[in-house]
Amino acid sequence: MPAATILIVEDDDDLRPVMAQYLRTEGYVIHEAADGEQALHLWRQERPHLILLDWMLGGGLSGLDVARSIRAAGGTTPIMMLTARNEDSDVILGLEMGADDYLVKPVSLRQLAARVRAVLRRTRPEQPAQHLLQFGDLVVDLAAHAVRRGGAEVQLTATQFKLLAVLARNPNRVFSRMQLMEAATGDYYDGYERTIDSHISHLRRKLGADELIQTLHGIGYKLVPPEE
Numbered sequence: 001m002p003a004a005t006i007l008i009v010e011d012d013d014d015l016r017p018v019m020a021q022y023l024r025t026e027g028y029v030i031h032e033a034a035d036g037e038q039a040l041h042l043w044r045q046e047r048p049h050l051i052l053l054d055w056m057l058g059g060g061l062s063g064l065d066v067a068r069s070i071r072a073a074g075g076t077t078p079i080m081m082l083t084a085r086n087e088d089s090d091v092i093l094g095l096e097m098g099a100d101d102y103l104v105k106p107v108s109l110r111q112l113a114a115r116v117r118a119v120l121r122r123t124r125p126e127q128p129a130q131h132l133l134q135f136g137d138l139v140v141d142l143a144a145h146a147v148r149r150g151g152a153e154v155q156l157t158a159t160q161f162k163l164l165a166v167l168a169r170n171p172n173r174v175f176s177r178m179q180l181m182e183a184a185t186g187d188y189y190d191g192y193e194r195t196i197d198s199h200i201s202h203l204r205r206k207l208g209a210d211e212l213i214q215t216l217h218g219i220g221y222k223l224v225p226p227e228e
Contacts, residue, residue: 003027003028003029004029005028005029005031005046005047005048005049006028006051007031007032007033007042007043007046008020008031008032009033009034009036009039009053009054009057009063010032010034011034011035011056011058013034016032016034018109022112023113023116026116027169028116035058036059036061036063036065037059037060039051039053039057039066040061043077049077049078049123049124050120051070051078051080052082053066053067053079053080053081053082056083056084063083067079078100078119078120078123079099079101080099080101080102080103080116080119081099081101082105084104084105100119100123101115101119131143131144133169135171135225136212137149137151140165140168147164157202159199160199160203160206163199163200163203164207166180167221167222167223170223172225173222175221176219177220179220180196180221200215211224
């Protein structure tokens, strides 16, 4: 079954791409809208499986207007409201307008991804999780949190496994050091970028996979599947 599609509707040009990047590394197909009109156009065109909808959109249509329009048109797409408003009356209003879940900003990327998974489990239960990724004799079992190379289990730290999982979910995609740490942990600190090379070096040594995890000097890293 194809990956779930998510429409992110957020007018913060700094926050929206960060959310999109993180959810893409989780395996979702992402569409982005910066205002309500664009959101409604993309909803009609793409029919996403979930909408992450900012309450306080700039421009003519608010997030509530978008939710009302979708529900008035008979749309049943799950909607998760994102807002800084946390009064009980605001939460109730958002839910009455058709929201399926409600997240108060600021929210960590890991919490966001967890809530997205929870909503999609409820509304798309038939979606099977792709948990086994294979590249030659390297097998990454996301469900079992296990890695095997040539049939032998490879012991990785939690951070090493998360980094490998990000790269394995996105073969041939280049990640900067900052993107890797944000994708793997949901957070970013200056110290992470200074240690990412060490994490990757240890990961390569344990996997014996210098040819799989490639360095693009001055840019970052990518996982390159072996040629068949």
